Amino acid sequence: MSTEAQDRTGGRNGLAGVPLAQIPTTRKDFVSDQEVRWCPGCGDYAILSALQSVLPRLGIRRENTVVISGIGCSSRLPYYVNSYGMHSVHGRALTLATGLAMTRDDLAVFVVTGDGDALSIGANHLVHALRRNVNLTILLFNNRIYGLTKGQYSPTSPAGAVTKSSPAGAFDTPLNPMSLALGAEATFVARTLDADQEALEETIDAAARHRGASFVEIYQNCVVFNDGAYEALRGPGREESIIRLRAGEPIVFGRDGHLGVVADPGGGVRVVEVAEVGLESVLVHDPTIDDPSRAFALSRLTSTGAMAQAPMGVFRDVDRPVYDDLVRDHVRREQEALGQDPSSDAALAALIAGTDTWQT
Amino acid sequence: MSTDQTSAQTRQVDRVVIRFAGDSGTGMQLAGGRFGSESAGFGNDTTTFPSYPAEIRAPQGTIAGVSSFQVQFASHEVTTVGERLDVLVAMGPAPLRAHAGDVRRGGLIIVDDHGFTPRALKRAGYEHNPLEDDSLGAYQVVHLDMTALTSTVVEALGLGRKQAERCRNMFALGLVSWLYSHPIEETIDWIDRRFASQPDVRDANIAALKAGVNYGETAELFTVRYEVRPAPMPKGRYRQITGNTATAYGLMVGAHRAGLQLFVGSYPITPASDLLHELSRRAGYGVITFQAEDEIAGIGAALGASFGGSLGVTTTSGPGFALKQEMINLAVMSELPLVIVDVQRAGPSTGMPTKPEQGDLLQALWGRNGESPLPVLAPTSPADCFDTAVRACRTAIEYRTPVVMLTDAFLGNGAEPWRLPDLAAIAPIDPKLAAGPIGVDEQGNPVHLPYRRDPRTLARDWAVPGTPGAEHRLGGLEKSVEAGTVTYSPLNHEEMVLTRARRIAGIPVPDVEVDDPSGRADVLVVGWGSACGPVSAAVQRLRGTGARIAQAPVRTLNPLPANLGRVLRGYARVIVPEMNLGQFATLLRARYLVDVRGYNKVRGFPLNVDELTAHLAGQLDEVSDSRTAQTTEESR
Missing domain, CATH: 3.40.50.970 (Thiamin diphosphate (ThDP)-binding fold, Pyr/PP domains)
Structure with missing residues (x-):
């Protein structure tokens, strides 16, 4: 392939x-x-x-x-x-x-x-x-x-x-x-x-x-x-x-394409006899x-x-x-911003420690 | 006499329980949280617990709208946040009325009397001003206009009155920090960081904090200052941590040690949302979070991620846990790793969303259709949530099973010092992914057998999509032994049901550790989850009076520790305190035929140590009386 x-x-x-x-x-x-x-x-x-x-x-x-x-x-x-x-x-x-x-x-x-x-x-x-x-x-x-x-x-x-x-x-x-x-x-x-x-x-x-x-x-x-x-x-x-x-074709159907879809003044669309409105009125x-x-x-x-x-x-x-x-882009960008090797413990250890620690 | 400039003398005390209370939105959580951090940083063993209304902006000035934050700090180990308050800081009439009853006789109540207008008093439910009658006669009451004092200092910096008033929580913190001889440098650093982008707010908060300290020193409101010496703790580096944060880190470390992607599919729910918040900030560490459209989608996405070779996790509380049960069963059937964290809250139904309870144990064990065994783990303290979460990940991955971790609103929001772990010392987790087909058919062609098992662990082989030659279909329908094709064969079903049960029952669980210093106790108290803290405190108190009493915290609720039955049978009386109507007690009685006694409270608060101690003392007397009677009977 x-x-x-x-x-x-x-x-x-x-x-x-x-x-x-x-x-x-x-x-x-x-x-x-x-x-x-x-x-x-x-x-x-x-x-x-x-x-x-x-x-x-x-x-x-x-x-x-x-x-x-x-x-x-x-x-x-x-x-x-x-x-x-x-x-x-x-x-x-x-x-x-x-x-x-x-x-x-x-x-x-x-x-x-x-x-x-x-x-x-x-x-x-x-x-x-x-x-x-x-x-x-x-x-x-x-x-x-x-x-x-x-x-x-x-x-x-x-x-x-x-x-x-x-x-x-x-x-x-x-x-x-x-x-x-x-x-x-x-x-x-x-x-x-x-x-x-x-x-x-x-x-x-x-x-x-x-x-x-x-x-x-x-x-x-x-x-x-x-x-x-x-x-x-x-x-x-x-x-x-x-x-x-x-795509790209007028929406007509029926035998010999006698039916077509046109815009309706009410905002919707409706089915009409193409002969009555002319093909140019039919929606593409x-x-x-x-x-x-x-x-x-x-x-x-x-x-x-x-x-x-x-x-x-x-x-x-x-x-x-x-x-x-x-989501993937976000994760990738955040990882780049952090700039740490994701497989190492160091970044995680630093995160977990936070900013407020004390030693005994 | 003290040697500093103040006239107050400094007295040593062992432990202090203090509660900061104010209208919701007045910064009590911040002030209390900082005070807890100061204590912990000073070396006290410190536990903290926030309590806030479920409503985001409950009516100001009413009892329902009061938010509080409690801190216990001590020169020895503490396992609860304490019951009777030594100090209440009440920032108005409603907080005073809501909490004064919890202060011990002779305890100190510090009140901001700024808002004690007739209207506000009425709103809080007072007919008379309690600062003017003798209704608070049992306490030592110090009242001052903290709001005005703060405004004077802060308005000088050019801030408006409203903004100035917002700093009064820092004034209160400064005052109490002085009273308990706490250094405030760490708090100043913290304010610096928090308000780095708003210099005027930063300066106002620092000024208010310092004004509080200075006021304590100069105003001669207090004749005595207190000091709580550092508690002896194992050597190491510590931080203060809440159970929810510890859980989040444990999940991250668990996935990291397995080399798997951590995927968290969750739906916001109190009191578990902080897990989602914390983990959603950790994309830099490779964590993917998914805020789903509902609880079911959260766990469904997590299981889908696990199917793809990630570690799927979902976090929730009782009502969400109920919704997830069907998907948990698909994980049971498809034998995929999955971790479900249930931060329990008071139920049934919506119940009391911000209040703890231990009511979901039987739901975790038996809340699904069919025979649906899975491991259930329960941490005993906020810091223990970390180890428990790592263990949940390990068990889920190594045994290809959903694992339920039961914490609760108290463990999740409560905080205590945590000795930072050495990550390298946490054993790696081997997911043992299959690299290709693992069997051979009759013609000798390679064929994948999705339900072929490791003879030791009974865990099935795990081939993830993308593995050539190992294509297979999983699903909720019963599958044949090894080949994993759909079958309704009666004997095959029975074998699969039994195999799933054996696999979970065979997961190694550490023996329960019995704390029985004399080795001759007659009474054993068995705790799980957040009951363990109060149990330990009550047991210590009774031992202080010379009583012989044993305790055993149980961290794995399924499968139960192998030695538990023997331990239970070794005592004349076994008592199981729980924040439910006896779910673990029911389990123990059914499993071991031991006549364990429940002690059950469902008030949306951690078990009260005073009450529990009194109850256990009564039990000790009963057992001792019946011993004496028995001896007398035998000697006749």
Whole structure:
């Protein structure tokens, strides 16, 4: 492998500190000896497969790759990737990942989580990892249901969802993960779909190379408890439902691009027939705008009830100081200022003695 | 008669307990802290303890808003901050009312009478001015207008009245320093350093301090000055240190001796925040601190850092400790090093955040789901926090386990002289990181076995990310013996549960040291944590009256010292004083089937030595009576 990945973004690469593999790795290197135990037909298989395809392409060493998860169906993933991994506590994967990223800039740290894990019990940590901009790649598998506990509604289930724990329909208002991430000023925010292998791989690849917190929401079908939740985005006619976001291109979708996204006088954006407004009125997507308002407006085009329409692609991709880099810089500067050999006892002994001692 | 210019004579005393009290924000912590440092620098054995309201700016002039700082200094070893006050310095009516009851009969009360207006008296809860009626008749009361005296001196330097009044704590310190024959040079140096960037404030504080000394010398308020001779202490270089600072340094030294990065993930909580403050200033020594979004994130990040080969530490108090239990269990399951410092405070729930208690012992031992053994260590004094923290790091690293260190608000904020350690004499800690795969599969290919164990310590091999060929997955699910893959096999689970228990039970613990000079005592007092200071003081007092009584401080609460059962069975009566309702006593009774007796106080204050001494004296009598009765019975 070459150092191409590092050069491309001039040191802003998310993998900048990670040593490169001397012998190129292959997909097989990242397959563990553990039998994969998701339900047959689960969308998780496709995501695992995409990740195992992307990892060798990143060019980094397998032993410097770490996958950390919380609890839930998606969080079983680390067992299936032959790298270092940790299947941690429900909702808390990001806390472990933060400590690991702060102390080891030579690791590529991936976090695998779900809509229950990251948006319910662990929502607090998600907000803080994103606003701090810790150098992590976060993959959120959103199936809009609790799978491992067998079928209760999740924070992304549509209002009124009838589930085992909501026989009268859920009274909760669902959370939009893209809006949440953009509200927290996340620097890389993207959405993709389990069934779209090409976009999935491309998005995970871009997320891994982004320096800072990369947040990828993956719409994932749960065949047992919420089958068909994303049928509108997967089945025939999906081009009418998927608002594809491509940097530098007008945001048009639907058959022959008859639908487009335009600015709304209310400050948001809305979908119109392109023929009615003219292509020149359609917004050109630019994920690099520093102000997250436009990206946030785009995220609001997502259906809140049954899934009928959703923007897919990279909503936001900007540079912002990275928390763990700032911490490491601080420690380095302080160490230089102190000018002591960190391995010697002398500096520590002087510190401990303080300025006020006496002899007996 | 003394030979100096004053008319006061100087009298030798063995020990003095003094408390500085004022409205919160009036500098009592500074004045008291300096007085303690002066005593320690003079060579007295000195203990100090601050007490302040949980509210940052509690209502001025009310009892709730009073802040205080207590110092005991002596010509012999002291293990508590003392109970009855010899001297109270009260900087207003509320501090006077809040603390006068703690002064011994005949003790000295020095009052700043500046603020004794009818309104202020009423606010403090006085109906009459106590300086004018005989309500303080049992004490020697000296009152003077310290505020006005300070202002006169300081305003001459060009400072405003408000700023001038802020220096009255230094006037009080000067006055008391004179009274106890303390040299003030160190304090002047200290003021120089502290206010180096504000020359006018520096000069005002020095002027106020000197004015206090001069006032003592010339005003003839006191007929006697006192002197407390230096205490005999082992030779060495000393400093005064609080338990929280000693803990922070111990953690730094522990990581340093292991050659590991120290990572501290914490969330601010009283009374543990000083640990985070101290360590966050130590980036120059390579310390990484992380102020997390909550208690769980603090320990989660610490465990993540440990997974990466650092020494992860989290610091907290009771409510935060409760939140961390699930993550502690992941550390138990994944067998990674982790140090959890719990600076205990009065509970349950928010309880009394600034007040000490020993209520978290059973939470530390049994507060998690499943069989979840881990070592629990408890220092017995502020300075002992250093050694305990180093030991916590050593145990965590060498045995791949979370270790809980239980201090409390008293140990954490209290201070005493500490003989500086020789760092080179602290044995290195070997993390024994695996350099690569450590096993072979059926085909003879190298394979990593994350749960293969050192046969002696049962500690598992520790391969950190970045180690080629040793890739593996940890997690909260039960893992197979050696290979560490997920399994629900019944026998495997039982073996892993037993192995985790054996590994912790097998950690070597120094024998408990019994202090029984006569070797013929019938009564043994067992202490842990900050109960040990009062226990030691009470035992010394009783021995002073000729009593035979033994004491044994326990520093490791899990696993317990191997000789402890034998020790307990060797005494007719065992008493366990604790600042809880008998948690350690319950443990000892369950473990050793010995009928230990509890002595339990939960008042948010260290155990009172007077009361404890009286209680132990009663126990000695009871045991002696029953001996006599038994002998009489047998002789019939």
